Amino acid sequence: MIVKLIQYIRGYVRIRITGYSPERFLNLCSHHQIRLWGLRPCGHAYEMYLSVKSFRKLKPILRKSNMKIKVLDRRGLPFFLNRNRKRQAFFTGAILCLLLVYLMSLRIWNIHISGNYSHTDEEMLQFLASKDICHGMLKRKIDCEQIVKAIRSEYDDVIWVSASIQGTRLLVQMKENMDMIREEPEEEIEAPADIISDADGVITEMITRKGVPQMEAGSEIKKGDLLVSGSVPVLDDNKEVTGYQYHIADADIYIQTEIPYESRMEIEYQKKVYTGQKRKALLLEAGPYAIQAGILFHRFPESETYVKKKTLRIGEHFDLPIRIGLKEIRAYTFSDTEYADSEIRRKMTEEFDRFCKELKKKGVQILENNVKIYKDHSNAVAKGTLTVIKTVGETVQAVKDTDHIKGEE
CATH class of the missing domain: 3.10.20.310 (membrane protein fhac)
Structure with missing residues (x-):
């Protein structure tokens, strides 16, 4: 491979020799250290390859051997450059381009x-x-x-x-580190602390870890009712309260309740209708410099602008500091129209599904859906209630009973 590359750079020719002494010609070439390759007979003649430099040494050898020579083909870089000598600007530009690419490859883009x-x-x-x-x-x-x-x-x-x-x-x-959540620290609560209800409903399940439950499963509660007390009474042998141990109440309390839902949307809306009028311009950015080819001036009353750019890249990781793109301005007008019934139902259903999805993320279990879609002359309304099971409880600071103090934890 290297030998062929050297031969191409130096240039070589394919020749045909004819005469009565081809053996003498070959011996003289060997004596003068002229390298030949690809030698093969062709009728009463021989064809072979030799370099341009060796070809220039053949004149005395041809005279001594009384042989005639004919050049069949010229190959290699010298002949290529000679054939394209009128295109010097092209090759100069190609060399400068390669040099520029090399210089850009030395930097981070x-x-x-x-x-x-x-x-x-x-x-x-x-x-x-x-x-x-x-x-x-x-x-x-x-x-x-x-x-x-x-x-x-x-x-x-x-x-x-x-x-x-x-x-x-x-x-x-x-x-x-995703565990380092930057939040404002909550206000610290000291014992005793109670759990009160922050919603209305019926308790379905109650698991108390610390404190004294004040309600049980099946109890109907209102917002603000005491659910778990953090003051645990200490009893003597006569079952009389002699004091309290104070805790921060801890429990999982589930209630069945109803959540109201309401969503509205206007039936009439302004539909965007594109007129087909456009303005386009090509973009070329090289570092901080930008060139725009095209006229973007317009008198459209309403329009949108779209820009699409692409960074030129050689291979997977060689990003060039050059971006090309297209900037397009499209004209449009507004047309008053109404949503079809199927479109209204689809949009309101999608919004309701997003609402339910957010509830499920919070651990809310949906038991029953009583939401209906209504329509009047100008609005569509999705309204109703959801029967759900959700956690309830808010921890609040309690007051110690100073008359019966047994101890604190």
């Missing part, structure tokens, strides 16, 4: 961050920029190990991070 949830891409890019890591910088100036150390030291909730260079991309992968 895309910083890709993955695994970040609580920290946005913009936040991470600003942090990297503060550490002099930005788009367009030389790859040899990037220390991936230092990037990892900087991120770990800056963000306590990042438990794993890696940085690597693939082509012209800097890949930053991280994993956050």
